[in-house]
Amino acid sequence: MTHITDETIADVIGTVYDVAAGDGDWDRVLNPLQSLVGASVGVIHTPGSDNGQTRFWGESTLPDGALQTYADYFYQTDIWLAGGVQKGFVSLTGHVALGQALVPWDDFRNSEWRNDFLHPNGLEHLLSLTVAGDRDPELSPILMALYRPPGTETFSADSTAAMRAIAPHLYRAFTVQRRLEHLDLYTQATQSALDRMTYAVLVLDASGRIVAANRAAIVIAGAGDGLVVSSQGVRCLRQTDNRRLQQMIHGAIATGRGAATNAGGVMQLMRPSGRKPYALTVAPLTEHRPLFARRRTAAIVFISDPEDRMETPVGLLRRVYGLTPREAELAAVLATGVPLATAADHLSMAKETARRHLKSVFKKTDTQRQAELVRLLVILPSVSNFSKRSP
Amino acid sequence: MAGADDVDKLIGGIYEAAVSPDRWSDQLKLISDEIGSAGAALFAADAKSLDLLFVHTVDMPAEASVEYDAHYLKIDPRVRYGLENPSLEFVFDSMHITDREINRNEYYDWMGGYGWRYYIAGQWQSGPSELAYISVQRTPRQGHVTADQVRLFEQLLPHVRRGVAISRRLEEMDRCQAAALDAVDRLPHGVVLLDDHGRVLTCNRAAEAIFVESDGLARSVDGIHSAYATDDRQLQRLIGGALKTNRGGTIPLLRPSGRKPFVLTVAPYASDDNLLAVVRPAAIVMLTDPETQPETPADVLRNLYGLTAREAELATLLATGTSLDAAADQLAMAKETARRHVKSLFKKTDTRRQAELVRLLVTLPPVEAASALKRKSKRQVSP
Known part of the structure; x- marks a missing residue:
């Protein structure tokens, strides 16, 4: 076991945030945590409930198949979890407890939990942390468990202190991951509504480059019928049309910035194919003041194709x-x-x-x-x- | 010097700022105080042009940032030294300049005008072709940074780097979401996201307007409901189906006003099962009010097709399906x-x-009136 110092704790804290903002691979946190407190096995999970199985966020060095047997059967015999629920520890975000605080030795010694699940998997001592309590308004309940094998000492006071120091960071890190997930989910759901629209939607940044496009926009870009849509932005093949379009886009961008009051505009775009012209509207996007971003969204473009034969089903x-x-x-x-x-x-x-x-x-x-x-x-x-x- | 508890607090504070970026200035202040300085800045510059990309300062006059961006960043010997030694995580004066050279340097002369002489800065590549810095400025009296101060600074740096990266990522995703919501808000159709219990998570402006109209369709705490029992049963069955069996569908919903029924479509929205979020979108509802008047104002038609004022007025009426005689009557x-x-406007719009x-x-794309835009700018988009 490594000596617990503030520097080693700070390193683990760093990893905690790396994982939250990165790939969410919590195994990467468990490894350094285990070596910090001298644990042989670590698990981060959400206990199963009426409407779902146990969910594992991270697991490190458990024997093969142990998670599965736990999720299938042994969760019902988990008297540590039952003890934590009964004592209300699972509701206390940041609560650190040892196995013996959850279940008295006499009840633990001859339990099915110890004999049939823990021992066959080389586990004996528990250091548990309620990462997020089961009444958290934002997060699913999350528990972390670190284990030591039979024949070793129980976890030291230093170990529980280290866990307490890391606990608020783990909680905050999970909320970071949740926020990223949330933004991603809502953006994608909204995007999927836009994808089903018959008109093209393009979002431009302050230099007129395309930040986002829906499916219909990709179709119009692919048609190449008088309109060129590239990573550089939108332009028309016809020079007179293009001048007008660029003026409208710049006007909208300047408005979003507060430098003008032009609400954008509307125009027809001639098509070399001779089909009915596209109708295009440009509008400023209200700018939120970015603190760090290089690119900012500035204008939105809608394009409709009057010849798009939407079939009425x-x-x-x-x-x-x-x-x-x-x-x-x-x-x-x-x-x-x-x-x-x-x-x-x-x-x-x-x-x-x-x-x-x-x-x-x-x-x-x-x-x-x-x-x-x-x-x-x-x-x-x-x-x-x-x-x-x-x- | 800073105790272990202080360092722990500083680190915690950095991550608090990471998730609530408006706290960066406060954190910068705490770091700057702990190191001992008379001003601090967190900023990034384009690696090639050396243009300032963002800057957050504490205890530094605003004009200093302006002057720095306009001229002094480009001749900053500290930045130059860092660029020449990109593997260094932090730099301070005595690594690259002597006190005698400081006395004759244009950049240091400018700094001196603000009362600063010495510094320590962390540098890192914060994006492609982008360098970020956190720097604290010291007065001649505070002198060169001490070994302890360097050590503390070094301890904090990885957390600052990570914190800035998290803030940025959140901001970036916030921005994408805001843009998508903004686009959806301009649609003539109502768009509603439901969670896995059928409860309303968000709705766009058109949907909000339909609920406010309360013409047989309402949102309540447990979801969307029709005022008619039969319709409501069908609606709940449809939503339930989308949530449980992954099958969507479309139904008409009667309106007490006797106007044409709303047409409502539900589509399931599948998301990854293994998510931390307690609530998440599980279905998307699209709402159409067949009686919505086309939002295209007459002046837009004039611009778009070169119609005269009278032609545009007539076109707007005809677009609602009104007969020519009735439209002529209405317009006297x-x-x-x-x-x-009509002949002329058919010609101009290439229709027969x-x-x-x-x-x-x-099918014209949505056009927004300037007044609506103003209203929208007040709306807060938050996760």
């Missing part, structure tokens, strides 16, 4: 409005903006039948005119696409 | 005039029929 129309299969097919074709006669031709439907179907569609969708129906059907698709694709 | 426009305007025009205008 027939199944959706049937479910939401109770249309018959033929009615739904007709409605989906009409949603593209063609006249009734063209739609009827397209579906090899008699004009009279088409007219009858349309009447029924109007009734079921509570609309009176084709323009109104188109409006309703065009508003729907982005949402329905949304349920079709899985995240 | 002669039918003949309306017909002439009202249905096509509706399609074009409804």
Whole structure:
């Protein structure tokens, strides 16, 4: 066992934060901790509850299969855990306890826990820490356990003191990891909503470079139809359009910075393919004052492609409005903006039948005119696409 | 000199600043006091241009930072020495300059104007082509750093480096989240994130507006509800399905006002099981109000398609599905005039029929009015 000094503790503390901000591989913390307090095995876990199995955040030098047998069966025989729960230690964030404080020797000596789980795995003494109590509003409950093998001394007062010194750092480090997780989760969930939108969304930094793009933006970038989207930013092939676009982007960026009051703008972009021009809007992003960042988000660009034939899913129309299969097919074709006669031709439907179907569609969708129906059907698709694709 | 408890407190404080970055100045002050100094700075510069990227100071006049960025950083012999010896974790005067040289140096002369003469600084590469420093400035009376002070400084350095990296990472992710939320807030559709019990975690502005309208759809502590029992049963079944069996779906929801039903879609959102978070998004809900008026204001249409004021007004009405006659009536426009305007606006928008025009205008990207932007800037985005 190494001598416990403030420097060795400070080293472990450093590792604790490295892991939290890095890959979350808590095994890397257990190794130096074990050598600090002279433990042979270490585990960081969230005890199982009604709605879940034991979750292990880190484990070091336990024999193969021990975790599995614990999660499958032995957690029920874990009288140390039961003792910690009974005494309320699992609720006390930062509480350090030895095995003998959890369960009296007489109860421990002949227990199934000791004889069938601890001993076969070479474990005898426990030094436990409640990293996060089970009433923590932010974190799942987290316990750390360090073990020594049979035939050794119980953990020293120095060891418990070292654990107490490290405890607040472990807690803070787990909250750091949780915050990073949280930001990542919400950003991705939000991003996945944007990915299902029919228009392109681009987020630009203060120098006009692209920070984020949704799926539709990638499609438009790939089409290369008058618009060049690269890591350097967005520009138009046509010079006059490009001048206008860059002016709008710069105006929006300056507004975000508070240096102007131009709320961005809107413009059409001609396409060499001769298809209907893209419609593009630029708006400033409200700037939060960064403390450390080099790049800051400054503007947002939306682009819509009027020729993007979002298909109105027939199944959706049937479910939401109770249309018959033929009615739904007709409605989906009409949603593209063609006249009734063209739609009827397209579906090899008699004009009279088409007219009858349309009447029924109007009734079921509570609309009176084709323009109104188109409006309703065009508003729907982005949402329905949304349920079709899985995240 | 600092005792073990003091060092422990300093280290703890550094990590507190790491997670609440507005505390960096306070921590800098504590470190600077413990070492013994008359001002401290935490900053980073571009390794090539030597432009200042960020700077946090304590007990240093703001103009010192401005002058430093404008000129003195570029001629700073301390930075130069560090650049020549990148493997050094910290540097102080006597490593590279004598007192006699200090007396004749432009940079030290400038520092002297603020009452500073000696320093110790930690340096590290904080990103690609980016160097970060923490430096404390000392008066002639405080003199050169002592061996004990150097040792303390050295002990703190790895924690400062790590703390800054954590602050940055959090800030970076905050920024990504804020940008994504901002984008979602501008959508015409409602977007709601639900946790694994169906409770509302966040909603965008459009969703908020639908709930505020309270036209048959409400959010409560336990989730989203319809005012109609049958609809609500269906809704809960749909949400439950998304949460438990990973299958989403779409349903219409009736409104007491008699307006067209809301259309609600639920999609499951799978996230890693092994997470620390107690609450996490488990489903995404999209809400559409088919009666929302297109948000495209008439002046935007004028800009976009070169419409005249009257044409734009007419187009805005036609986009809602109103018939030409009804629109002309509403605008107190002669039918003949309306017909002439429509012809012109069809031409300008490259459409031939009202249905096509509706399609074009409804799919226009969201445009935000300046007033809405101001409102939004007050909103706080926090984890």
